[in-house]
Amino acid sequence: MDFLLQNTLSGHKEKVFPADGQTLRFYCCGPTVYGPAHIGNFRTFTIQDLFRRTAEAIGIRTCHVRNLTDVDDKTIRESQKAGLSLKAFTDQWTRRFEDDCKSLNLLEPHHSPSAVSHIPQQIELIQRLVDKGLAYKGQDGSVYFRISAFPAYGKLSGLCREGLVCNADGRLHSEDEYGKEDYSDFALWKAWKDEDGPNRWESPWGPGRPGWHIECSAMSMHYLGESYDVHSGGVDLVFPHHENEIAQSEGATGKPFARHWFHPTHLRVEGQKMSKSLGNLYTLEDIRARGFSPEELRYVLISGHFRQPLNFTWDSLHAARSALQRLHKFRSKLSPATPVVGQPAGSSIPEFGVWEPVMASLADDLNAAQALGRLFTLIPQAESALVSDPSGRESILAGFDRVMYAFGFRLEAETAPEGQLDIPADILALAEARWQAKQSRDWAKADALRLDLSSRGWVVKDTKDGYSLSPVAV
RNA sequence: GGCACGGUAGCCAAGUGGUAAGGCCGGGCUCUGCAAAAGCCCUAUGCGUCGGUUCGAUUCCGACCCGUGCCUCCA
Structure with a gap:
């Protein structure tokens, strides 16, 4: 079965495949660990998990890397507010993130590198850019990427530099512009300032810390090679984050960076944008407090197409509960044993049997909504087929479990x-x-x-x- | 202003040039003392508006209305 997925780079559906013929190597931009991740963050991570599970379910071996951003303005500022060292502060939120991921049945990435633990790799990459004239030390002591020296800039987002409105939403701080040759240039290495406190690392350009974008370039290439298969992140990262990653990486190596990009769209809550002021930045804790399970949230998060905005409502969580209960009951009817949730055998060619159309939907641009529709259409058919021919039970069960692996549903007993x-x-x-x-x-x-x-x-x-x-x- | 995306039943949400998957809710029925559970059945002459192409458009084209995202460190 082919796995097709729309590539942000081309705008077209393209086949997902490992370039080395062995292992699909992909990188996902992870969280900044300065507080609990909210359900919008988890939509992205859950879709990425669905991506990986779909690949594995159809027999593609994977190597999944997802970073942890544990040094930036927010982590430094919040750790100081909390009176903790940066490490103690980010460690606590990293653990929380990992717990939440486990609750949502997200497969653990094969590598979860953090920015702080990969400073040398980042410095090395910056040095390559400086050596090539693609980066320079600004008047403020920080090192910036020289966008004018990288003509391909903008190929992912389709934004041309002329069309950009300076500081369109007013998020930019004035000091961020200081010391740059050009407004568009972005920081690779940020010179140490008083308010950074003890959070500083030595570099050829003086003490400071890495900029945000460089960690993803450095760490993804460190674990996956200078060219790899797939890169993903929330839609808001297309510009500038991923655009900058491409510039840094391809600028330094002269090779194509990630071949295939995909970007889950943002979640909306009760028809509104998620924001602190609206009080709708729900966390997993909030979901539990209302009596819902992470698995029910998972169902909601994957139930719409990932490139379509999804409107989260408490009602949708009720719907998810009922739907999951039906799956659970069907599974129990097939066999009282707990479903096997391990990875399907990598070598054997997966058989989905009657569930093949469900898998085909997932493998077609991760169309989970259609897949679920087909699943619920097929279940009564499978039930009546079993009545007339009980001998099909084994194969129906095996295929069903493979499909459940792809969706990432555990179907465990719902009442704790x-x-x-x-x-x-x-x-x-x-x-x-x-x-x-x-x-x-x-x-x-x-x-x-x-x-x-x-x-x-x-x-x-x-x-x-x-x-x-x-x-x-x- | 630029780029991109969307508007399908009470709610969520697929999809197609030939006449609308699925889930939830709601309603009806069956079955059990009742209730619940379970099972069966029903629920858009309609797919933002107006034009155009076509034998036929929700699907293609155009205009318009409404909503959303991004436009330099937000998943």
Whole structure:
């Protein structure tokens, strides 16, 4: 099965393949670890995970690198506010990020390099650019990339320099322009300033720290080679971040950098842009606090096409819950065993059987919305097929698990046992009394007790040989 | 101002030159004391507006309206 994906560079769908015929090498721009990542960040990371899983599910081996930005203005400033060293500060948010990723069932990258731990590689790359005349030391002591010396600048974003409005949204600080030859030039090495405190590293151009863009060029080439297969990041990174990465990397090596680029679009929340002032920068913690699971969020995040803006609503999380429960039930019907979530065997050619159309949708530009539609169309068909021919169970199950691997759904039991622990004793007693009444067929009493429980905020549901209690949904 | 993207049912969201996947919600039914669960069925003569091409357009073209993103360190 071919894997097609629209390439930002060309604007066309192109085949995803490992140039070396072995391993698909790809790099994803990771988080800046200065606070909890929000669900918008996780849309990007989850789509990238879907990309990797899709590749693996159809038999492509991968090498996935995702960086951690642990030194920049924000990390320095916030660590100082928190009264922590930069390392202690970023370590704590890195752990949080990793925990969140695990909750969302994101496959761990093969390498997760941080900027601070790759300073020499960055200095070396800057030196190459200086040697080639593509970079210069500015009046403020910082080193800048000379865009006028790189004619291909703008090929990814399609922005021509003439069309750029200076500081279009007012985000730029005046000091950022100081010392540059040209407004468009960007910092490779930032000279140390008082407010940076102890956060400084020695370099041929004096003490300071790397600029933001250089870390991705240096680290991706360090782990994946000077030319590699795929590079991805949020759509806002197309310009300037990825444009700058291309300039730095291709300027230094003279070789094509990443061949294939893709950019998930931003998430919107309840029809609005996400922002601090609107209070809708939800984190995984917020999702849990409302009683939803990370897996339900994952479903929502991949349920729309990645290049389409996705509108997150609490309603969509409810929809995701129901949809996942249906998948879970179908899976349980096929086999009571917990699904295998490991990577499909790399050597064997994956068989998807009746689920082939689902996989074909994913492999066609990661069309997860269509894939899910096909999945839910096929499930009843598979069920009736099993009734007439139970011998197909094994292959239906194997294919289904492969497809679930691609989606990244664990389909584990949805209720966590810890949630059931703190039922008050009086509630339990009432429920028990109701059960006794029911056993003695005293329907009036049983119903009265149900009402009583309900007024105390508890719902009782009878099962085959017992009952379950759960708090009334808010 | 430049570049890009989008407007499909109550909500989310695919898709196609021949007449609209799927999910959620809602409604009906079946089944169990009831409830829940489960199963079955129903729910857009319509795809932003107006023109054009065509035997036929939601799909192609043009104009317009509305919304969104980016335009130098935001995923």
